[in-house]
Amino acid sequence: MANQLDSELMIPNEEIGNTLDESVFATLLRDLKRIGTKLKQVLIFRGDKDNLRDWDLWGPLFLCLLLSVILSHGAPENQSSLVFALIFFIIWIGSGIVTINALLLGGNISFFQTVCVLGYCIFPLNIASIISLIFNNIVVKFIFAGIGFIWSIISSISFISPFIPTNKKVLAIYPVFLFFLSLSSIILTL
Amino acid sequence: MTTNQNDNENDNDVEWFNAPVNHQHLEQSNQNQNQNQNQNYPQNPELSNFSNEMNEKTDSNSSFVSMFRTTKIKLNEYRDINKVKPLFDINNPKEVLERLVESINPFRFINNKNIKIESFDLYGPVMIVFTLAMLLLFAMKLTFNKNELEFFVLGKAISISFTYWIIFSVIVNFLAFGVTLKFTTIMSITGYSIFGYCLTLAISLVNNSFGFLSAIIFGGLSTAKIFLTLFFLSNQKEKIVAPAGICSLIHFIFIFYLKFAFIKK
Numbered sequence: 464m465a466n467q468l469d470s471e472l473m474i475p476n477e478e479i480g481n482t483l484d485e486s487v488f489a490t491l492l493r494d495l496k497r498i499g500t501k502l503k504q505v506l507i508f509r510g511d512k513d514n515l516r517d518w519d520l521w522g523p524l525f526l527c528l529l530l531s532v533i534l535s536h537g538a539p540e541n542q543s544s545l546v547f548a549l550i551f552f553i554i555w556i557g558s559g560i561v562t563i564n565a566l567l568l569g570g571n572i573s574f575f576q577t578v579c580v581l582g583y584c585i586f587p588l589n590i591a592s593i594i595s596l597i598f599n600n601i602v603v604k605f606i607f608a609g610i611g612f613i614w615s616i617i618s619s620i621s622f623i624s625p626f627i628p629t630n631k632k633v634l635a636i637y638p639v640f641l642f643f644l645s646l647s648s649i650i651l652t653l
Numbered sequence: 654m655t656t657n658q659n660d661n662e663n664d665n666d667v668e669w670f671n672a673p674v675n676h677q678h679l680e681q682s683n684q685n686q687n688q689n690q691n692q693n694y695p696q697n698p699e700l701s702n703f704s705n706e707m708n709e710k711t712d713s714n715s716s717f718v719s720m721f722r723t724t725k726i727k728l729n730e731y732r733d734i735n736k737v738k739p740l741f742d743i744n745n746p747k748e749v750l751e752r753l754v755e756s757i758n759p760f761r762f763i764n765n766k767n768i769k770i771e772s773f774d775l776y777g778p779v780m781i782v783f784t785l786a787m788l789l790l791f792a793m794k795l796t797f798n799k800n801e802l803e804f805f806v807l808g809k810a811i812s813i814s815f816t817y818w819i820i821f822s823v824i825v826n827f828l829a830f831g832v833t834l835k836f837t838t839i840m841s842i843t844g845y846s847i848f849g850y851c852l853t854l855a856i857s858l859v860n861n862s863f864g865f866l867s868a869i870i871f872g873g874l875s876t877a878k879i880f881l882t883l884f885f886l887s888n889q890k891e892k893i894v895a896p897a898g899i900c901s902l903i904h905f906i907f908i909f910y911l912k913f914a915f916i917k918k
Contacts, residue, residue: 549807566734567741568776633746634776641783645790645807652794 498522505583505618518575523582526589527554533592534649550649557642558582565627565635572626580622581639585646587614592650604651612647616640727836740775740837749777756845757852759877775837778818778844785814785847788854792915795858817907818844824903825879828896831889842882849875850908857916864912872908876901 501522527550535547558581562574591611595604619639627635730736743749752774755761789810822843826836834842849871857864880901887893 553807564741564776564779567738569738569742630745631743634743634749637780638783641780641787645787648791648794 494519494521498525501583502586505586505615505622508618508621518573518579520575520579520582523554523579523585526582526585527551530554530585530589530592530646533589533596537592537596546649550646553642553645553649554582554585557645561638561642564638565623568627568631568635570623570627570635572623577623581619581642584615584619584622584643587611587618588643588646588650591647595650608647608650611650612643615643619643743774743776749774752777752845753848756848756878757871757874759874759881773838773841775841775844778841778847781844781847781851782814782818784851785854786810788851788858789813789911789915792854792858796917814847818847821900821903821907825883825900828900829883829887830892830896831887832883832893833888834886842879846875846879846904850911853908853912854916857912861916864916868908868912872905876905879904
């Protein structure tokens, strides 16, 4: 009886297997692979509910730090640390506000899921900021920041909107729009 | 079960505040409560529509201590997220659009005097204030001074818009004699009135030559809306004129501050 219960409680997961025996490198590689699949989903605008459910904050933290480092590198010398802090502040507080708004509108979603999704959806803006750092031209910056802005908005809508009631989707999306607009405006000026 | 707990907490708060207070204050506040309960104007049939909006805005004029006490008890009510949810409950996005149009349309009061306060929301005001912060940010970015730090530009934009909203609604709440609305409803009215500012700033960002004209037009329209709202909602029409005038003057002056301080060419 006890054996039967144990076998029921043990979830057979062939992908992961026993994580205690494996090396640290294998664990890191698996996490990186998971982050990679989520980034791919962001780029092809395909929100998958099952993949959203196992949220992680490593990917958003990595992307947030990357964007902060890039933009603070492009800032004037006396301001670089403050720009770093600003980007960090906007990403975490802003995604928190967007999530609280979605919860108040009656969205059936957990807090860290939405924070995770918004963190991954910064990825197009990351690419835009790298390109605008290489080509220091205002026209190129404008074009690529605009493309990244639209891209991240569409992918975040495709992830979040299945969880919001149908009549309130516009209301939930408007703060997302403001969030990415503030980030891409900082890319433009630096 | 939870309501019982809340009641107990509120009782504790009241006891804690009662200890240093003189008995005179308490008596005054009790008298005021009785007066306000008597004055709950059932005799006016026009105003009976928003009887749901009435609340126990009882001893706000009596003394500072009792005011502080009531605000603390009211803040405790909003600790639970389920009690904040009705303020953000909007069935149709068109409602928000209609209220935005209403906020710069004072003519409705002149044409038809049947005032009906619909259920107000706080979603619109919060988003309007964030939009105002974004517009101020863009305005400061266009005239970007390299000596000014990026971090403080954003901080200035957000803090100006939010502190204006909160302080203005506190002023309206204290000055509006005879208006028995919840503080959240007053925050909703003042928040929607900020939409005129957003329009003005957007127009003057696109083309600054229309900036002054749009400040007069949209600032004036939303100011008139606030004045007429306070006037028609009050049950003491003689007392409300001067305070409502002060509120609307503050509202009208602030748009010119925003326009001339942040938009330079």
